[in-house]
Amino acid sequence: MNIIPADRLNTVQEYYFSTKLREVAEMNAAGKNVISLGIGSPDLPPSEETVRALSESAAKNDAHGYQPHVGIPQLRDAFATWYKRWYDVTIDSAKEIQPLIGSKEGILHISLAFLNPGDGVLVPNPGYPTYTSVSKMVGAKIHTYDLDENNNWQPDFEALEKMDLSGVKLMWVNYPNMPTGANGSLGLFEKLVAFGKKHGIVIAHDNPYSLILNENPLSIMQVEGAKEICIELNSMSKSHNMPGWRIGLVVSNPQFIGWILKVLSNIESGILKPMQMATIAALNNLDEWHRKNNIELYANRRRYAAAIMDELDCTYDENQVGMFLWGKIPAKYKSSEELADKILYDARVFLTPGFIFGSKGERYIRISLCCNEHMLKEALERIKKLQS
Numbered sequence: 001m002n003i004i005p006a007d008r009l010n011t012v013q014e015y016y017f018s019t020k021l022r023e024v025a026e027m028n029a030a031g032k033n034v035i036s037l038g039i040g041s042p043d044l045p046p047s048e049e050t051v052r053a054l055s056e057s058a059a060k061n062d063a064h065g066y067q068p069h070v071g072i073p074q075l076r077d078a079f080a081t082w083y084k085r086w087y088d089v090t091i092d093s094a095k096e097i098q099p100l101i102g103s104k105e106g107i108l109h110i111s112l113a114f115l116n117p118g119d120g121v122l123v124p125n126p127g128y129p130t131y132t133s134v135s136k137m138v139g140a141k142i143h144t145y146d147l148d149e150n151n152n153w154q155p156d157f158e159a160l161e162k163m164d165l166s167g168v169k170l171m172w173v174n175y176p177n178m179p180t181g182a183n184g185s186l187g188l189f190e191k192l193v194a195f196g197k198k199h200g201i202v203i204a205h206d207n208p209y210s211l212i213l214n215e216n217p218l219s220i221m222q223v224e225g226a227k228e229i230c231i232e233l234n235s236m237s238k239s240h241n242m243p244g245w246r247i248g249l250v251v252s253n254p255q256f257i258g259w260i261l262k263v264l265s266n267i268e269s270g271i272l273k274p275m276q277m278a279t280i281a282a283l284n285n286l287d288e289w290h291r292k293n294n295i296e297l298y299a300n301r302r303r304y305a306a307a308i309m310d311e312l313d314c315t316y317d318e319n320q321v322g323m324f325l326w327g328k329i330p331a332k333y334k335s336s337e338e339l340a341d342k343i344l345y346d347a348r349v350f351l352t353p354g355f356i357f358g359s360k361g362e363r364y365i366r367i368s369l370c371c372n373e374h375m376l377k378e379a380l381e382r383i384k385k386l387q388s
Contacts, residue, residue, distance in 0.1 A: 008136070008137045008139070011136035011137065012133045012136055012137060015129070015133075016129065016356045017038060017039055020038070020350070021036070021038065021039070024036055024038075024344075024350050027348070032348050033348060034344070034348045034349070034350055035348065035349045035350065035371065035375050035378060035379045035382070036350045036368075036371070037305075037308075037349060037350060037351055037352075037367045037368045037371055037376070037379060038350045038351065038352050038368055039352075039368060039370070040178075040238065040243075040323050040324060040368050040370055041237075041243045041244075041368075041370050042237070042238065042241040042242075042243055042323075042370050043370050043371060043372060044241050044293065044297075045241055046240055046241045046242050046245075046278075046282055047240075047241075047281070047282060047285050047289050049281045049282070049284070049285070050240070050242070050278050050279075050281045050282040050285075051278070052281070053274075053277045053278045053280065053281035054274050054275065054277065054278035055274075056277075057273060057274035057277040057278070058274040063272075063273045063274050064272070064273075065273075066269055066270050067270035067271055067272065067273050067276065068270060069261060069264060069265040069268065069269075069270050070098065070099070070261065071097075071098075071099035071270075071271060071276060072273065072276050073093070073094075074276075074277075074280055075099055075271075075276045075279060075280055076093040076094065076097045076099065077093045078279070078280040078283045078284070079091070079093065079097050079099070079249050079283065080092070080093035080096075080097060081283070082283045083219065083221070083251065086210075086211065086217050086219075087210075087217060087218065087219035087221065087222055088222065089219050089221045089222055091221075091251055092254075095254040095257065096227065096251060096252065096253065096254060096257060097249055097250070097251055097257070098249065098250045098257050098260055098261055098264065099247070099248070099249050099271055099276070100233075100247070100248040100249055100250060100264070101246045101247070101248075101268055101271060102235065102237070102246035102247065102248050103206065103208055103233040103234060103235040103237070103248030103249075103250075104130055104248075105246070105248075105268075106233045106248055106250050106260075107130050107131065107134050107204075107206070107233070108134050108137075108138075109250075109260050109263045109264050109267070110170070110204055110231060110233075110250070110260060111134050111135060111137075111138045111140065111170070112138060112263045113256075113259040113260045113262070113263045114169055114170050114202055114259070115135070115138050115139075115140040115169060115170060116139075117138070117139030117140070118139065118140070118141055118167070119140050119141065119167060119168075119169045119170075120140065120141045120142075120143050120165070120166075120167040120168035120169060120170075121135045121140045121141070121142055121143065121168065121169065121170045121171070121172070122143050122144075122145050122160075122168060122170070122171035122172065122201070123135060123142050123143070123144050123145070123172050124144070124145060124147050124155070124172060124173065124174065124358075125144040125145065125146050125147065125357075125358035125359060125360045125361075126147060126179055126180065126354060126357035126358040126360045126361035126364075127147070127172065127174065127357060127358055128172075128174060128178055128179075128206065128357070129356060129357065131172040131206075132358075140170075141167070143163060143168060144358065145159065145160055145163070146159070146360050147177070147180065147182075147360060148360065149180075149317075149328070152182050153177050153180040153182035154182065154188055155173070155188075155191075155192070157191055157195060160195065165199050165201070168199070168201055169200075169201060169202060170201065170202045170204055171192075171195075171196065171201050171202070171203050171204065172204050172206065173192060173203060173204070173205050173206070173220075174205070174206040174207075175188065175189075175205070175207070175218075176207075176209040176210060176212070176214060176321045176322045177322075178208075178209060178322060178324065179324060179326055179352070179354065179357045179361060179364075179366045180320070180326045180364075181317065181320025181321055181322050181324060181325065181326050182317075182320070183214065183319070183320075183321045184218050184220075185218070186218065186222060186223065189205075189218070189220045189222065189223045189226070190223050192205075192220065192230075193220070193223045193225060193226050193229060193230060196229040196230065197225070197228070197229050201229075202229060202230070202231060202256075203220070203226075203229055203230045203231070204230075204231045204232075204233070205219075205220040205230060205231070205232045205233070206232075206233045207219060207220070207232055207233060207234050208233070208234060208235035208237060208238045208239070208248075209238055209239075209321065209322040209323065210234075210239075211238075211239040211290065211294050212238055212239060212294050212298060212321065212322050212323045213294070213295060213298045213299060213302070213320075213321045213322060213323070214321040214322070215295070219232060219251075220232055221251060227251075227252060227253045228253060230252065231250060231251070231252040231256055231260075232250065232251045232252070233248060233249075233250055234248060234249050234250075234251070235247070235248040235249075236248060236279060236282060238323060239290075239294055240282040240283075240285065241293065242279075242282065245275060245278070245279075247271065247275060247279050298323055298369045300373060301369040301371070301372075301373055301376055302325055302369055304373060304376035304377055304379075304380055305325040305367040305369060305376065306318075306325060307380050308367060308376075308379060308380050308383055309325060309327040309367070311380065311383050311384055311387055312327075312329070312330070312339070312343075312365075312383065312387075313330040314327035314328055314329055314330065314365065315327060315328045316328070323368065323369045323370060324366050324367060324368055324369060325366070325367045325369065326354070326364055326365075326366050327364060327365055327366075327367070328363055328364050329363055329364065329365055335353070335355065335362060336353035336354045336355050336361070336362055336363065336364055336365050337353045337355055339351075339353070339365060340352065340353035340365060341353075343383065343386070346386050347379075347382040347383050347385070347386045348382060349379045349382055349383060351365050351366065351367055352365065352366040352367075352368070353365055354366060
């Protein structure tokens with residue numbers, strides 16, 4: 001028998017973290033005790049109220065059936081209230097919100113809803129690898145646009161205007177930026193909205209990091225007229241310590257939401273009601289919980305990440321936000337992978353090499369802050385011994 005997979009598998013590889021974390025697990029099984037500073041998976045639990053709401057709802061006999069694809073009204077209302085609270089953006093909860101089983105899944109739904117095979121999509125370099133892999137899987141034509149440290153990792157609109165934009169239907173953007181930690185601004189978002197309207201390109205803004213180490217969280221939907229051309233993804237994973245729960249949302253105009261729902265409803269079967277009730281509780285976390293878990297915690301951890309960068313002679317912008325620290329490697333290393341592998345095999349600390357985010361990330365490494373201070377301190381000591 002000569003069974004072969006679909007051609008689309010030839011366009012993508014297994015996700016880097018899937019393969020590398022398997023290697024780390026093998027090293028740990030061999031007793032090497034690797035400290036992982038790789039992925040952005042919060043290591044602390046959600047609020048007590050979130051867990052309690054899940055438990056109480058799950059104990060009810062009628063809570064386990066299929067749920068509406070659009071989510072229960074209370075959840076959509078809670079998302080709308082949350083957007084008003086944090087971004088001062090008014091959202092019609094009945095028509096302009098679609099709950100998701102994770103915002104990463106939303107990248108696929110959006111791509112399927114807007115891109116035909118051969119349509120163009122603008123993808124940032126460096127950028128989240130899923131923008132590229134999903135675009136390839138739906139058969140889109142990828143046009144990368146470079147982000148540069150000297151431009152604060154923002155799009156170069158003059159360069160974009162010089163590109164052949166015919167056939168381009170969608171543009172992925174992400175601020176606060178991952179992997180670079182560069183913050184967004186209303187000025188940047190205004191330029192993006194204007195660019196999208198001028199060229200008829202849907203601006204898809206991925207916004208899961210806005211509350212992390214950030215005193216001024218922003219949404220692209222704060223720009224007048226943004227809903228006409230923009231889609232915004234948001235997530236409970238980072239800001240509410242719920243990465244494994246797989247709860248997110250997409251915000252846009254009713255027509256765009258309807259198209260996304262048409263795709264989603266043919267793939268998924270709704271979100272478990274206890275998960276929705278727990279999410280409502282999480283969205284109502286007190287300001288004190290937010291400051292402790294999203295500001296103070298990561299600020300303390302980043303001191304150790306900065307010390308690791310210093311020990312490795314890496315340079316970095318101290319104004320970064322989000323749950324990572326992004327640093328430029330010294331010239332003595334030929335690549336980010338060389339440095340990351342050296343630290344992994346010799347110091348038993350896993351850092352993320354920047355090359356996985358695109359060619360413009362080749363000279364950088366990324367440190368996750370999703371590790372307690374004790375482990376970060378131990379990682380620093382291991383690297384100090386290696387450098388001595």
